[in-house]
Structures are given as C-alpha cells and as structure tokens.
Amino acid sequence: MIVKNIKLIGAIITFNIFIGFGCTYKQIIEPKVSQELVSFKSDIIPIFENNCISCHSTQSIPPVLLSQNAFLTLTQNSYLNTDIPEDSRLMVKVNSNHPNQLSPTSFEKQVLLQWIKEGANNN
Numbered sequence: 001m002i003v004k005n006i007k008l009i010g011a012i013i014t015f016n017i018f019i020g021f022g023c024t025y026k027q028i029i030e031p032k033v034s035q036e037l038v039s040f041k042s043d044i045i046p047i048f049e050n051n052c053i054s055c056h057s058t059q060s061i062p063p064v065l066l067s068q069n070a071f072l073t074l075t076q077n078s079y080l081n082t083d084i085p086e087d088s089r090l091m092v093k094v095n096s097n098h099p100n101q102l103s104p105t106s107f108e109k110q111v112l113l114q115w116i117k118e119g120a121n122n123n
C-alpha cells in the first residue's frame with residue numbers, strides 16, 4: 001500500500017514538473033514571436049549590437065551590422081532569402097561554426113528568423 005502511494009505521488013510530481021515546463025516555454029517564446037511583427041529597429045538592431053558589431057563594424061569583416069548600415073548591407077548583398085528563410089546566408093552563418101564567442105541565444109536566433117519570414121522589413 002505504502003509503495004503504491006509513493007509511486008502515485010512520484011507520478012503526480014513528475015506530471016506537475018512536465019506541465020510546469022510547458023507553461024514556462026509558452027510564456028517565454030510565444031508572445032513576441034507570434035503576436036506582433038518583429039521590428040528591425042527595436043528587435044533586430046539590438047541583437048546585432050549585443051552579439052555582432054564587436055567584429056562586424058568595418059568592411060574588413062563583412063557584413064557591417066552597425067544600425068546605420070545593417071539593413072542595406074543585408075538586403076543588397078543577398079544575405080537574406082525570404083522564400084526559404086532558413087537558407088538565408090545570415091541564418092546559415094549564425095547557426096554554423098562562426099568565430100563568435102558571444103553567440104546569440106536561441107531566442108535571438110528565433111527572432112532573426114521570424115523577421116526574415118515576415119519579409120525582412122525595414123520597420
């Protein structure tokens with residue numbers, strides 16, 4: 001009887017942990033990506049500033065990702081593929097072995113991809 005109860009309690013705890021993680025995931029990931037459009041100026045530029053411009057701020061390491069250059073650099077040099085966003089040179093490089101110690105978080109990568117999926121607007 002006691003053994004049976006312990007098993008039941010264990011199952012309840014496991015179930016609650018599972019549900020708990022499910023909720024955390026939804027709260028963190030869904031609001032930004034699914035409800036409003038990603039903004040180039042307020043979502044994408046800060047990702048570049050936090051993770052990229054320490055290296056990508058001069059022509060010696062293209063693409064130049066400073067706020068005043070990033071949009072034209074990316075759109076005019078075919079770094080983006082709005083037909084197959086995952087194949088964009090930008091995304092392939094961000095997801096690959098890159099000489100980058102400060103690599104973006106998986107959430108930041110998701111925001112970058114979502115921005116391209118929405119048509120890579122200068123918004």
Ligand code: HEC
Pocket residue numbers: 047048051052053054055056061062063079089090093094098099100101102103104
């Ligand atoms: C520690 C320095 C460093 C940081 C930080 C860095 N990069 Fe790079 N990146 C490089 C160097 C060096 C190259 C060229 C060598 C290579 O392609 O691996 C490069 C290449 C690239 C390329 C390919 C260029 C081409 O013409 O094909 C892209 C796209 C790129 N980086 C995007 C990014 C993005 C986006 C970030 C931020 C999320 C970032 N990089 C952060 C150093 C860096």
